[in-house]
Amino acid sequence: MRKFLYSLCACLCMALVSSCSTDDDSNYASKTFAGCFAYVNDMPSGATATYKGVTYELSIFYGNNRAQLKISGLQLPDGTRFPTMTLKDLRWKMDKYGWYDIEASGIKPSLSNYGKVPEFTTLKVRYCDRYVGGASSPGLALYYILDSQYSVTSASAGQIVFGDLTSVNLETGDEFKDRDCTYSLNFNMDTRRLEISMKQAKFVGNMPMRLDIVLKNIPFTISGTTARWNVDAITPEIGGTPYPAFPITDLAGEYDFGDGLQMKFNCEPAPGGHSLGYFQVKVEADIAYEL
Secondary structure: OOOOOOHHHHHHHHHOOOOOOOOOOOOEEEEEEEEEEEEEEEOOOOEEEEEEEEEEEEEEEOOOOEEEEEEEOOEOOOOOEOOOEEEEEEEEEEOOOOEEEEEEEEEOOEOOOOOOOOOEEEEEEEEEOOEEOOEEOOEEEEEEEEOOOEEEEEEOOEEEEEEEEEEEEOOOOOEEEEOOOEEEEEEEOOOOEEEEEEEEEOOOOOOOOOEEEEEEEEEOEEEOOEEEEEEEEEOOEEOOEEOOOOOEEEEEEEEEOOOEEEEEEEEOOOHHHOOOOOEEEEEEEEOOOOO
């Protein structure tokens, strides 16, 4: 995947809300992520449950490479509801693509007026301070295990990424590349169905116009921080209307909430009943994308 180095941009943007103090604990910035989902798996029994409305507040301290994470609204499949939990003194590092990575194990959060405090057997957080169209549109993915029993995948149900599309005519071998499509994904955690929107899509060089194509009702599974899907055939919608002139087959893909989208499918666009050919399309799109 092509990616853009966001390190300098992220630091400059977050510094705008940071204190000017030279004290290690006061030179920081915080960001709140409300309305996230939590996909919870009771690993011994295999029972799963999904909850919406989980909120995270992430604070990045620049002077000492520390971080703090507050978690509100988390529930477990057995009905346990946690009050706001605070994980302190976490360490972060930044990769070459601008992601903040936080990993920890065997830590207990601070809770107020609560009995048995759970242990975070494993904690992994990836955060990218991204801006789209001048507006903040950060990426956040979390994976953690509580008390060696419950694994939790958490992120926003709505995602937007940008990247490369490569289309190959399977009859002639001609290749077409495009970078002007926007990919939006909406994960419905109640139905376990995915909707993919491809705005200003173009699969073939001689397509008469770019189209806003929507693929609906795609079943998916989640493992770790990655959602996966595989569908034999699907009819796309354009302008809210099914469009059989653009049949899509062999749709397969995965979305890593801490990285981006990889997807492939076959299509045979035939606007006006005239086939433009049979094409295999591959998409690689990132959260930390190249402008």
